[in-house]
Amino acid sequence: MSAGRLGPFFEERHEALAARAEEAAGKLDGEEDPRRIVEKLAAAGLLAHCVPSEFAHGNGNGNGSIDVRDLCVIRRALGYRSSLADTMFAMQGLGSFPVTLAGSEDQRRALLPRVARGEAICAFAITEPEAGSDVSAVATRARRGGDHYLLDGEKTFISNAGIADSYVVFARTSDDRHRGLTAFLVDGAAPGLTTTPIELIAPHPIGRLMLQDCPGERIGDEGDGFRIAMATLDRFRTSVGAAAAGMAARALDEAIARVKVRRQFGKPLAEQQATQLALAEMALDLEAADLLVAKAAWLGDRGDKVTRAAAMAKLHATEAAQRVIDRALQLHGGLGVVRGTVVERLYREVRALRIYEGTSEIQKLVIARDLLR
Ligand SMILES: Cc1cc2nc3c(=O)[nH]c(=O)nc-3n(C[C@H](O)[C@H](O)[C@H](O)COP(=O)(O)OP(=O)(O)OC[C@H]3O[C@@H](n4cnc5c(N)ncnc54)[C@H](O)[C@@H]3O)c2cc1C
Known part of the structure; x- marks a missing residue:
């Protein structure tokens, strides 16, 4: 453990990684092309943290998994600068972790090094028009067709739809609500896969998938899909909170800079006590978010069950980020709603974090279920 800038839940290597991620994030400012972003994240060595180290460095001595605190440190730095870069980073992890977790050795060797090098863009497809919060309602079907499976159905709100090289698609191999789900790898160029984009209020490549007799390779066993999906989300949920904290930290910095220079009623806004109370509450919200994220990430890396801690970290950090950014915008007055200001951008970009990955x-239902167990 270190008593460094990041606090006691982190180790010295995380401090070094944070500095590296901040430097790389600074160079991504203004970059809008998702593939270029992925290339730059790979060149900075950040995507290596989305896969077990034996697939990123070829040294074969990793522990076979990925470090949640690494993900959090990187996502906080990216969230501070660019939510698009954060999305591209997160999807490389989320869209390949089912293979890390349950893929065959061949699947791992074929995909994971390309993920780390930024050569394969990944996507993770569960959501359907009639299966949003209720994952067990997935209706996409998979049937055996020779040495692979054929998938039929529709997915929606899939990040990287249309630009991904590799999709993990969850489909039904039997009618059992949970045990009937199976995970599949679908190639971005597979016949029978078509995509249509969806435009959001913030930059984020996303769209629908239509699967018609679309070939897929099974990941893990039939019936393992629900477990694989939940284990993947458990691993990544805390890092959504870290991205939110990064966005909130940026908003707080922007607000502090603005109230020091903006003068009204004969003095800077910073000298009005109401402004000071707002800043204190924003800082407190952010600090609590960072601490919940750090604790959940640390528990995850220790191998503890993190369902409740990760849900708390994601819930609090995303809700707090929304509050902090809203207050930062308010402190900017009219300037805060002018297109192109940082707080205006953050205000649009933070919204989706309270919706995706649960x-x-x-x-709250996850936390309550755990309390009542
Ligand atoms: C930017 C973005 C990126 C995304 N990326 C992906 C992706 O890459 N892959 C993927 O598979 N999905 C993705 N999603 C989909 C996302 O996971 C779903 O939008 C989310 O799970 C909610 O589902 P829904 O939109 O169908 O809302 P619904 O489930 O219809 O929910 C609507 C509202 O009802 C509430 N609600 C639902 N059930 C209950 C309940 N039991 N009790 C109380 N309230 C309830 C919800 O909280 C919500 O407020 C993405 C979504 C967004 C916005």
Whole structure:
């Protein structure tokens, strides 16, 4: 453990990684092309942290998994600068972790080094028009077709739809609500896969997938899909909180800079006590978010069950980030709603974090279920 800048839940290597991630994030400012972003994240060595180290460095001495605190440190730095870069980073992890977790050795060797080098863009497809919060309602079907499976169905709100080289698609191999789900690898160029984009309020490559007799390779066993999906989300949920904290930290910095220079009623806004109270509350919200994220990440890396801690970290950090960014915008007055200001951008970009990887309401249900067990 270190008593460095990141606090006691982190080790010295995380401090070094944070500095490296911040430097790389600074160079991504203004970059809007998702593939270029992925290339730059790979060149900075950040994507190596999305896969077990034996697939990123070829040294074969890793522990076979990925470090949640690494993900958090990187996502906080990226969130501070560019939510698009954060999305591209997160999807490389989320869209390949089912293979890390349950893939065959051949699948791992074929995909994971390309993920780390930024050569394969990944996607993770569960959500369907009639299966959002209720993952067990997935209706996409998979049937055996020779040495692989053929998938039929529709997915929606899939990040990287249309630009991904590799999709993990969850489909039904039997009618059992949970045990009937199986995970598949679908190539981005597979016949029978078509995509249509969806435009959001913030930059984020996302769209629908239509699967018609689309070939897929099974990941793990039939019936393992629900477990693989939940284990993947458990691993990554805490890092959504870290990205939110990064965005909130940026908003707080922007607000502090603005109130020091903006003068009204004969003095800077910073000298009005109401402004000071707002800043104190924003800083407190952010500090609590960082601490919940750090604790959940540390528990995850220790190998503890983190369902409740990760849900708390994601819930609090994303809700707190929304509050902090809203207050930062308010402190900017009219300037805060002018297109192109940082707080205006953050205000649009933070919104989706309370929805994806389980809405805030679903996080509360997860926490309550754990309390009542
Ligand atoms: C930017 C973005 C990126 C995404 N990327 C991906 C991706 O890469 N892959 C993927 O598979 N999915 C992705 N999603 C989909 C996302 O996971 C779903 O949007 C989310 O799970 C919610 O599902 P829904 O939109 O169908 O909302 P619904 O489930 O219809 O929920 C609507 C509202 O009802 C509430 N609600 C639902 N059930 C309950 C309940 N039991 N009790 C109380 N309230 C409830 C919800 O909290 C929400 O407020 C993405 C979404 C967004 C916005």
